[in-house]
Amino acid sequence: CGLQPMYAGGGNAAVAQGLAAVEVSSIQGKAGWLVRNALVDELGVSGAKGVAPKYRLDVRLDDKLESFALLSDDTVGRERRTLRARYQLVDVGSGEVVLDQTAGSDAGIDVVSSDYATIAAEQTALENMSKDIATRIVTNIALRLRGETAQ
């Protein structure tokens, strides 16, 4: 089924350079800060610095915490934290929305007797999920840029 490397040609190939021209606008809250950092790191894979932005990436996050796994005394055993991102890639020149999709990630957290330990596990889950979401978003952007450059 013909697999080829996404970033064939390395840092100065068209796709990697294309990613470097994506500017990420700021995202609200701590989750926004983490996701934005992960996005900036992933998009900077080509190592190119000071590239004039050709696209702008706008991201809106939705963070949800559900509890389940009840025991017979109706106490909660597990939680699931879901982070969803609705993102739009906008062509800075024409203002046209080039990509409008969602990406999501979730993590299971054990509810332990010390509630602070559960809070800490929820925060660590957020850190891991923001990296996973950034990877999924950048992969889709790269797919889109490949489609345009159509090697």
Place this chain on the structure above:
Amino acid sequence: QVFNGHNSNAPVDYAADRIELQDKQDRVILSGNVDVKQAELRLRASRTVVNFTNQGSMQIQRITASGGVVVSRPDETATGDVGVYDFNQRIITMTGNATIKRSNGDVLRGGRLVVDLNSGVSSASAGPNGRVSGTFSVPKQKGN
């Protein structure tokens, strides 16, 4: 103010740049800043034709004015492209984006305007696509 109706057979005096008497057709043509006054009624236009009958004394039948016609009366000024003053029926008819402006600020615009000097009723009708329009100015209520 009680209005006793306009006296159509009051004396009429004319002023114009040029006056041309066409005796055979019993009419007088005035052109250039025509200014006709009768009692408190005043008609100005760029050109008017006055038709009269001549059995013994001169009786004006009709004045037809055209070119920026302005008819002014106390509390009311009517303008239009063409104006006809019928002395027998005592009616002034203005046509061609005819407008009435009242002293109290009211404005009426219509295709056709009839000022009935007997009843003192001016009525407008048949403006652009058959509508008459305008504005009434209402005194600002002290209250609000």
Place this chain on the structure above:
Amino acid sequence: QDVARPVDTGPIAGAPAAPPVSTGETEPVAFEADDVQYEQNSEVVTATGNVVLRRRDPQGQVQSVRADKVTWNRQSGKILADGNVRMVDQDGNQLYTGQVELTDELKTGMMENLLLVMREGGRLAALKGERIANGDVILHKAAYTGCDVTDDDGCPKKPSWRIVAKQVIYSDTQKRVRFKDARIELFSAVQLPLFGLTISTDGHAVSGFLMPDLKSSPSNGIEIAQSYYWKLAENRDLTGTVSAFTKAAPMASLQYRALTDKGAYQITGLATASSSIPIYSGTGEEITSGNRSFRGYIFANGKFQLDDNWSVTASIRRATDRTFLRRYDNNRDDRLRSMVEVERIDQDSYFSIAGYATQTLVASRQQGLIPVALPMIDYRRRIDDPLLGGKFEIQANSLNISRTDGQDTQRAFASAQWSLRQLTRMGQEITVTGLVRGDVYHSSDNALTTEDLYRGLAGWQERGIATAAVDVKWPLVGQAFGGTQVLTPRVQLVASPHFRNLAIPNEDSRAVDLDTGNLFALNRFPGYDRVEDGVRFTYGFDWQFERPRWKIKTTVGQSVRLSNQNTVLPDGTGLSNKTSDIVGRTEIRYRDFLNFIHRFRLDKDTMAVRRNEFDAVIGNTQSYLELGYTRLNRNIVNSVEDLQDREELRAAGRIAFARYWSMFGSAVVNMTSRKDNLQYGSNGFQPLRTRFGAAYEDDCVQISLTWRRDYVALGDVKRGDSFQLGFALKNIGGGI
């Protein structure tokens, strides 16, 4: 008074342009008509033929009046509009009547047989209307409905409800309609008295009584709750509710909400007096009766964005005892978290100082052992590495944990992480990471912590941590089965020297569970107190496939420990032995119709399933079925108080039918076997919460009946069935 009279609500034909805003002493009223007569001496204007008058009110909003004939006495300012009169006020509400007297400000005077169609939805008809001195209009024999009067294809439809009243006061200055001793007529059959009703004509909220709630529960009997909504200002309101019970003393609740220019906050309080049976006795024996005392609950939260960077978030939840919420607010939380956080976020730095405290409502937990984390300070800054083009992230963190009857722990650490990401010519993404961290801990009363893995050594403890990692991802893309696939094999090598773990108190690394989310994390423990050391090699792949209507994502991975390792963890967490368990996650999505997620963790030796979770949602927003299954089979030696095994089945569904009807239900079944959990296991199939209901909802009324069964008795909260009748009128624009 026929509320359902069909009328044309489209824009008025033949209307003149709106007059300019008035300047100076007079206000212009623009008009258009087929013809106009101006009576010279009596100054009476008579306009006929689709006459339209338009005027701007002092706020610049446009009012218009349309009638077949209008006579306007310019001296007295009296206007009489006659024949198919239609008025549009400045808020877009439309008034239809046969004939009406107006002032020259287009204020209505006497009118007969009028119909008011409100922009916000809702129609008010009356036989007669007259304006009184203070400007209000008194409507006699009026009827109001919020329902559509024509169905989708325009044929007339009977409104589901109508409110009839002998007298209604319509005040367009206060933009309000008040009903005097009104009665609501439901489906033109049942008539119920409504004492006062106020409707706003500009869509804004208006103070008034809300629809009463009707419930019944095993512990409180039948409950009637009547709320009053009080609009204090455009941005502040207060809702007070009194609930009367047949088997308990009445309860009062108050909610205050405010919107400020920096943010918003709300405060909710519930209070009653009744006898609560404490479920945590500390001495273990069952208590059967409690004394009658004040009981209540407070919930206040708010967020304020002070400027571009600084923000304050707070959420306080406290209850007087452990069973109050479950009994009075049918809320089943088993812990109440309170937190306050001040954050400063900018592009390259994050700073937070926060406090967390939790009130436990679990029968078996001692409140004194529940930690209070105050303060929790975290500062991070990201700096570009000028030399090699990498990225530095420095972090300083400190935490103070205190327990009234348990161990107190203080911690401070500083860390610096450097990472560099490179692309090889072949398209591999290589990330090299280095981390150094220095920790300082101090703890006291360690003996009070029952779990020895968490205790750590008392007094001052230090620890230095260094970790180096190389991570290689090779995203490969290609077409397959008519769609695009991305296969990303990934390998990672992480090496850290041995350092002390068990000597350090463990406050935030207790919820340990290996899954695809943390498989490739530098430290797969949650929090900071435990860090994996030694050398490990982790490998896995991520496959993403997308074609029209289909999306499939799957991730699988495992890691192998290359250095021997003293067990920092109880066996069963998937991290403890030489090779970790295999973890995976698969998500399949077919349009918006099916969304299926499966997560698993397989034991590396026995291939036994350690964690198995299915979640499926089938259907659309109207009719859907949600299924969830969770099996945690870690058989961690059960002396450890956490990470116990559980098995649960969850189901919820809704079926919409016959256009307005719907049925819904949900159930949670605990299938944890006694073997797995002696104390709280079940005989394999123990329903814990079941709920079933039916609802009727059309464009203007929502009626629902919900039956819920609680299988767990807790203190003064009895087992048994509860019912709730939901009744809401739409397009009512205000309280009743």
